[in-house]
Amino acid sequence: MSPKRLKGTILGALALLNLGLLLTWTQTWVSLEIPVADALRTIEATGETVAPALSALALAGLALIAAIALAGPVFRIVLAVLQGLLAACALISSVLPLLDPLAVAAPAAIAATGVTEFSTGSANGDEPWALSAWPYVAIVCSALLLAVAVAVLVTSRRWPVSSRKYQAAGGTTSAPVDGPRDRVADWDAVTHGDDPTDRGGSGEPSADAPASEPR
Secondary structure (H helix, E strand, C coil): EEEEHHHHHHHHHHHHHHHHHHHHHCCEEEEEEECCCCCEEEEEEHHHHCCCCHHHHHHHHHHHHHHHHHHHHHHHHHHHHHHHHHHHHHHEEEHHHHCHHHHHHHHHHHHHHCCCCCCCCCCCCCCCCCECCCHHHHHHHHHHHHHHHHHHHHHHHCCCCHHHHHHCCCCCCCCCCCCCCCCHHHHHHHHHCCCEEEECCCCECCCCCCCCCCC
16 A cells, blocks of 8 residues: 555544544434333433543544644654554543443433432342443444554555645745746745845845946
C-alpha cells in the first residue's frame, strides 16, 4: 500500500469509528421494567444517560483527525498517543454499564417515573433490566480506535508530508530567481517581506531599479 493511501485509510478509519461511537451514544443501551401504579412501565436508558462521556470523547477524536493529517512526524506521534488515551477512556465508559446496568440506568427511571426505590429482581427470578447490542458496539468501536491509534504510531513516519500551503507563510523565503521581473512577482515579494529590487542577495539594486536623482 502506498504511503498516501495508507494515510487516507487510517484517517478514514478514525473518522468512521468516532462517528460510530457518537451513534451508539444516541441509542438505547438498557431497558428497565419498573412497577408504577400496579403496572409495569418500560424505561429506556440511552447512552447519553448510561455513558455520558462517550459524546465528548468521540467529538474530541474527530477534532484530532485534522490535526493528525496536517502534523509533522514528531507531533503526529503525540496526537496518536492522545487518540489512544481517548479510545481507552471510551472503552472504560462502554464497559462500566455492563457491570451494573441497573445502577447506571436508575437516573433515567427516576426521572421518568419519580420512583426512587425499585426491586432488583422479579418474582420469577428474572432481572428487571435488559441490555441492547449498542454497548457491545461501543466496546468494539473503542477497541478498534485503540488499535488504529497504535497503527498511527507505527506507520506515521511513512506518511507523505503535508502540503506547503499549510506551512507558515513566513517560515521560509524563496530564493531570488534571475530573469525579467514583472509587477505580480514584485508584489508577491513585498507581501513576503522581501526586497523585489534585490536580485542576488548582495544588497545592490538590480538594473531595473531607478537610479537615485543627483542633488
